[in-house]
Amino acid sequence: MSLQQMFFMYFAIAMTGLSLLIVTRKNPVHSVLMMLLLFVHIAGLYLFLNAEFMAAIQIIVYAGAIMVLFLFVIMLLNLRSEETVAKYQKQWPVSVGIGVVLAASLVIILSKITVIPQLGEYSIEAIQAEGSLMTVGKVLYTQYLLPFEIASIILLVAIIGAVVLAKKRIQ
Amino acid sequence: MAFADMIWVFIKVSIVVSVLLLHVSYVVYFERKVIGHMQARLGPMRVGWHGLLQPIADAIKLFFKEDIMPSQADKPIFYIAPLIGVLAAIGSVAVIPMWDGFSIANLNIGLLYILALSSVGSYAIILAGWASNSKYSFLGGLRSAAQVISYEIAMGLSLVGIMLMSGSANLTDIVNAQSNYWFIFTQPVACFVFIVAAIAETNRVPFDMPEAETELVAGYATEYSGIRFGLFFMAEYAGMFIMSALVAICFLGGWDGPDIWPLTLVPGFVWFIVKVYGFIFFYFWIRATLPRYRYDQLMSLGWKLFIPLALANIVFTALMKLIWN
Numbered sequence: 001m002s003l004q005q006m007f008f009m010y011f012a013i014a015m016t017g018l019s020l021l022i023v024t025r026k027n028p029v030h031s032v033l034m035m036l037l038l039f040v041h042i043a044g045l046y047l048f049l050n051a052e053f054m055a056a057i058q059i060i061v062y063a064g065a066i067m068v069l070f071l072f073v074i075m076l077l078n079l080r081s082e083e084t085v086a087k088y089q090k091q092w093p094v095s096v097g098i099g100v101v102l103a104a105s106l107v108i109i110l111s112k113i114t115v116i117p118q119l120g121e122y123s124i125e126a127i128q129a130e131g132s133l134m135t136v137g138k139v140l141y142t143q144y145l146l147p148f149e150i151a152s153i154i155l156l157v158a159i160i161g162a163v164v165l166a167k168k169r170i171q
Numbered sequence: 172m173a174f175a176d177m178i179w180v181f182i183k184v185s186i187v188v189s190v191l192l193l194h195v196s197y198v199v200y201f202e203r204k205v206i207g208h209m210q211a212r213l214g215p216m217r218v219g220w221h222g223l224l225q226p227i228a229d230a231i232k233l234f235f236k237e238d239i240m241p242s243q244a245d246k247p248i249f250y251i252a253p254l255i256g257v258l259a260a261i262g263s264v265a266v267i268p269m270w271d272g273f274s275i276a277n278l279n280i281g282l283l284y285i286l287a288l289s290s291v292g293s294y295a296i297i298l299a300g301w302a303s304n305s306k307y308s309f310l311g312g313l314r315s316a317a318q319v320i321s322y323e324i325a326m327g328l329s330l331v332g333i334m335l336m337s338g339s340a341n342l343t344d345i346v347n348a349q350s351n352y353w354f355i356f357t358q359p360v361a362c363f364v365f366i367v368a369a370i371a372e373t374n375r376v377p378f379d380m381p382e383a384e385t386e387l388v389a390g391y392a393t394e395y396s397g398i399r400f401g402l403f404f405m406a407e408y409a410g411m412f413i414m415s416a417l418v419a420i421c422f423l424g425g426w427d428g429p430d431i432w433p434l435t436l437v438p439g440f441v442w443f444i445v446k447v448y449g450f451i452f453f454y455f456w457i458r459a460t461l462p463r464y465r466y467d468q469l470m471s472l473g474w475k476l477f478i479p480l481a482l483a484n485i486v487f488t489a490l491m492k493l494i495w496n
Contacts, residue, residue, distance in 0.1 A: 036294065057283070060290055068294070072313070075313060
């Protein structure tokens, strides 16, 4: 096994293990911590793919902002009394069924994939020559400008919605 | 990577980390002396000449004190929290260029890397507050969570102006882009927002709500003792060093000194250190001058003043760049 494969194996196994730990922890704060570790591993995988910018944004946005908000809400709710609720609810056979179907479809899809040998315009050398920040920016603001703007408008709608909800409560 | 390169990196890491740790202990001494003289006191005087050995004595005391753990605390998180803080703070130093060509890792995303690690560092305080299972610690942790989220946005947005001006997020490139004029003259608004956000981000007076001792005993650190308390202290002072280094690099031209004959002989490293410690002095000066803000004032200041200011600065800078190019 080459060094690269070893790195990838580590990340793959650690991420699977961490995902399992997230859903099996009784204490929600422990789950959040495991999720933080998972995000750090995802960032590591991005670095491994020469996507430095994505790695940094992964940490800043997910670990830095979203998980802190999760933690904030969990702490405010003070879920300690909820820890005694049974782990398995009535619907568990349905959940297992859906899980098996999804896993099976994933295996089928992965077995059908054929690797295309020729590389696209953005090879590792091309990205390294320009820097991943510059490359992402250029592609985002030229080739994918419309989807980018649509995403911005959706976020703007969410912000306005939040303002409206917050205003209502005061009156 | 060749073997010799690895040795060189190892030497660089050990130099930077040991200098940073010494800096942390002596900057505490510096702070006590400066604030002492500002309040017409002498500061530490007993241990060694003018109290010079005081930090060593403090460190030894912290190492040998009992590590107390509250009975209902969440054990693993209580232990890990201070380590997260210290690791995030020390990790940030890796990308800071001390002089031309000397940084452990010359990353293209250096600025983003520091922002990412500073947001990881805030977990230390939040988790410490939660895991201690004490009301004061918990309130400190929650305050810190809200404060850090709010001011991180303003800080990131103010740095966008710098990235626009230099066309790069690489800290060495940012310094090189200031060879004609420092960014403090072209980006005064960004500089102002960044300095205020940096004080809030490192939980220093007047924004030290998470550890306000008149309200919350010692905030998130109330239940910590011995070396774990020391680690929080270390993380805070290392964080101050990083923020000061960022001000020096992004706004004051980094290792760039004045271009007058006798002064050009001074190595760039000295200029960098002078700027960093000048800004650390500014931190102490503010601490000795300003009273603590109220919590709601802090929040409205962050969201209603600094974020709009930083956004306006981005729009203005981008427009100017568009017109001049």
